[in-house]
Amino acid sequence: xxxxxxxxxxxxxxxxxxxxxxxxxxxxxxxxxxxxxxxxxxxxxxxxxxxxxxxxxxxxxxxxxxxxxxxxxxxxxxxxxxxxxxxxxxxxxxxxxxxxxxxxxxxxxxxxxxxxxxxxxxxxxxxxxxxxxxxxxxxxxxxxxxxxxxxxxxxxxxxxxxxxxxxxxxxxxxxxxxxxxxxxxxxxxxxxxxxxxxxxxxxxxxxxxxxxxxxxxxxxxxxxxxxxxxxxxxxxxxxxxxxxxxxxxxxxxxxxxxxxxxxxxxxxxxxxxxxxxxxxxxxxxxxxxxxxxxxxxxxxxxxxxxxxxxxxxxxxxxxxxxxxxxxxxxxxxxxxxxxxxxxxxxxxxxxxxxxxxxxxxxxxxxxxxxxxxxxxxxxxxxxxxxxxxxxxxxxxxxxxxxxxxxxxxxxxxxxxxxxxxxxxxxxxxxxxxxxxxxxxxxxxxxxxxxxxxxxxx
Numbered sequence: 001x002x003x004x005x006x007x008x009x010x011x012x013x014x015x016x017x018x019x020x021x022x023x024x025x026x027x028x029x030x031x032x033x034x035x036x037x038x039x040x041x042x043x044x045x046x047x048x049x050x051x052x053x054x055x056x057x058x059x060x061x062x063x064x065x066x067x068x069x070x071x072x073x074x075x076x077x078x079x080x081x082x083x084x085x086x087x088x089x090x091x092x093x094x095x096x097x098x099x100x101x102x103x104x105x106x107x108x109x110x111x112x113x114x115x116x117x118x119x120x121x122x123x124x125x126x127x128x129x130x131x132x133x134x135x136x137x138x139x140x141x142x143x144x145x146x147x148x149x150x151x152x153x154x155x156x157x158x159x160x161x162x163x164x165x166x167x168x169x170x171x172x173x174x175x176x177x178x179x180x181x182x183x184x185x186x187x188x189x190x191x192x193x194x195x196x197x198x199x200x201x202x203x204x205x206x207x208x209x210x211x212x213x214x215x216x217x218x219x220x221x222x223x224x225x226x227x228x229x230x231x232x233x234x235x236x237x238x239x240x241x242x243x244x245x246x247x248x249x250x251x252x253x254x255x256x257x258x259x260x261x262x263x264x265x266x267x268x269x270x271x272x273x274x275x276x277x278x279x280x281x282x283x284x285x286x287x288x289x290x291x292x293x294x295x296x297x298x299x300x301x302x303x304x305x306x307x308x309x310x311x312x313x314x315x316x317x318x319x320x321x322x323x324x325x326x327x328x329x330x331x332x333x334x335x336x337x338x339x340x341x342x343x344x345x346x347x348x349x350x351x352x353x354x355x356x357x358x359x360x361x362x363x364x365x366x367x368x369x370x371x372x373x374x375x376x377x378x379x380x381x382x383x384x385x386x387x388x389x390x391x392x393x394x395x396x397x398x399x400x401x402x403x404x405x406x407x408x409x410x411x412x413x414x415x416x417x418x419x420x421x422x423x424x425x426x427x428x429x430x431x432x433x434x435x436x437x438x439x440x441x442x443x444x445x446x447x448x449x450x451x452x453x454x455x456x457x
Contacts (some may be wrong), residue, residue: 024128058082094171171183172203179328235330250427254387259444280348302396322374325358385421395430399423
């Protein structure tokens with residue numbers, strides 16, 4: 001009969017040096033048997049929702065944190081009872097890095113003998129969240145080390161009770177259309193009881209929510225009936241901090257240009273009727289994104305970063321094009337890697353995938369990092385122009401206004417044309433007025449007459 005030991009899993013750094021994550025939901029309960037890399041929890045970082053795979057195969061002994069709790073990286077979140085005899089072949093391999101798991105003694109401290117039994121440092125095998133199962137050294141622990149490790153492993157500690165309803169449910173569970181309806185009505189989904197399967201909040205639940213009457217007494221007593229309070233956390237907290245840092249670190253300059261985009265809209269209509277683009281989603285954003293990429297070739301200064309630590313200007317020879325996206329979790333700016341290498345069809349597919357993923361709340365941390373220049377499409381909200389704040393670490397951001405019919409002078413005669421306003425914000429440490437103006441002028445020239453691309457490539 002093989003002996004068992006307790007392995008503790010600590011919250012890992014899920015990328016970009018993030019210091020904390022919120023436990024959204026547990027996918028397992030105390031007593032459940034799990035396999036290696038089985039998803040055990042869903043957590044929300046400051047950038048994305050991430051599924052945590054199990055670094056061990058065994059039985060869940062304790063859940064140390066409940067859903068809704070913000071946990072610092074390195075703190076224990078779950079303990080497993082594993083077969084120590086199989087720990088070196090994947091039956092209980094510890095995770096690497098910040099999410100490392102260790103055997104524990106009776107007081108919760110790492111067991112020296114257990115650490116000795118594990119042996120030399122393990123080699124990391126990366127997975128989609130940057131940690132997970134590892135392959136340990138090929139040497140087999142000595143019999144004496146195994147006996148000592150088994151002897152010093154205590155009985156399973158008393159688990160923290162987590163109600164099964166909380167384990168199975170998200171906080172709160174609903175669909176994107178329902179979340180949008182709640183936002184439009186000014187309703188906090190945290191306060192709405194769900195009547196759907198597994199506590200799912202339905203459209204009817206939101207529509208039938210009467211407000212103060214449905215708010216738990218302990219919640220209503222704090223803010224009163226005349227206001228609603230929502231905790232600042234997750235993406236909104238990260239975005240707010242990033243925007244404040246950007247606004248008060250980089251000296252922003254914003255320039256505006258209104259252009260006649262009738263030719264671009266005519267081109268768009270032709271492309272939609274072309275068999276080559278059948279099944280592809282083409283919008284003014286698609287053409288504008290391609291125009292930005294072309295304009296950057298003649299104005300590479302706008303595709304750069306200010307390195308404060310090294311006191312260097314970093315100019316990128318590639319373009320990771322960020323697209324600002326409004327999601328149920330707040331504003332995010334995922335980016336398309338190496339967008340400058342994509343054809344118009346490939347760019348169209350990438351934009352569609354990016355927006356669909358963002359709206360579903362499934363954008364990964366890697367997709368939110370490494371951007372070099374961004375676009376925000378405020379025209380979809382009927383807005384003509386604005387002064388967008390730079391995405392931190394980038395030199396420029398372009399805001400696309402709404403396409404409107406307006407009177408325009410063509411060949412000294414007044415005509416009705418389709419018009420768009422462009423707003424360009426840039427970091428004046430990296431980009432001077434001439435460089436910014438030339439880029440904006442080139443962008444406007446392409447959108448006014450797409451044939452101008454031929455003079456820029």
